[in-house]
Amino acid sequence: MTELILSLDVTGLKEALRIAGACAPEIDAIKVGYPLALAAGLGIAGELAGFGLPLIADFKVADIPNTNTLICEQVFAAGFSAVIAQGFPGPDSVAACVEAAHAHGGECYVVAEMSHPGALTFFSAGVPERLCEIVAETGADGIIAPATRPERVRALRALIGKKKILSPGIGAQGGDPAEIAPLVDGMIVGRSIYGAADPAAAARTYAPYRR
Numbered sequence: 001m002t003e004l005i006l007s008l009d010v011t012g013l014k015e016a017l018r019i020a021g022a023c024a025p026e027i028d029a030i031k032v033g034y035p036l037a038l039a040a041g042l043g044i045a046g047e048l049a050g051f052g053l054p055l056i057a058d059f060k061v062a063d064i065p066n067t068n069t070l071i072c073e074q075v076f077a078a079g080f081s082a083v084i085a086q087g088f089p090g091p092d093s094v095a096a097c098v099e100a101a102h103a104h105g106g107e108c109y110v111v112a113e114m115s116h117p118g119a120l121t122f123f124s125a126g127v128p129e130r131l132c133e134i135v136a137e138t139g140a141d142g143i144i145a146p147a148t149r150p151e152r153v154r155a156l157r158a159l160i161g162k163k164k165i166l167s168p169g170i171g172a173q174g175g176d177p178a179e180i181a182p183l184v185d186g187m188i189v190g191r192s193i194y195g196a197a198d199p200a201a202a203a204r205t206y207a208p209y210r211r
């Protein structure tokens with residue numbers, strides 16, 4: 001099954017609730033990042049809980065293990081069901097996020113490669129492959145991999161096997177859902193849904209790619 005994950009990167013609480021409510025029947029999960037969490041507070045998880053969808057905290061957690069634990073404890077206490085962590089701080093830092101997530105019955109995803117052009121400065125030359133090893137070593141639940149580079153998603157799939165791949169970069173960043181959906185477990189879509197005049201209708205255009 002390929003899920004549709006709404007990246008809710010708006011900065012107004014009312015707007016966030018309006019868009020989430022309209023899109024809820026068309027999507028499988030909501031991703032909240034810094035734009036909304038900093039604007040509305042971590043309590044946004046409680047506000048969104050009523051829609052009955054998994055909530056992914058995209059805080060790209062990237063600190064020492066103890067700080068990662070403290071961050072993730074806040075994330076899961078607030079009601080999120082998954083957290084996204086960076087893998088470059090190393091396996092012990094990732095393990096701290098995975099342990100906190102699993103202790104709360106949640107999930108932890110690791111950014112293996114980012115989707116924007118500048119990402120290739122550091123996410124190259126074997127780094128994403130090493131990050132996939134860290135995912136395996138720590139028992140993380142999956143990776144974030146770029147819809148803007150389907151060939152890279154295929155390569156990373158070969159490394160992580162049945163673990164999940166969630167893929168941002170569809171729509172506004174140019175990724176093609178028809179090409180990426182068969183390769184991944186979740187399509188992460190932001191601006192092309194929440195920025196549309198009718199977000200629910202925009203979300204429905206992804207229905208053919210939700211399997």
Ligand code: C5P
Binds near residue numbers: 007009113168190
């Ligand atoms: O608006 P758009 O569809 O480009 O939103 C993509 C979302 O996914 C944003 O929240 C962005 O921060 C996030 N993201 C990404 N590339 C990554 C990891 C996360 O675009 N590698």
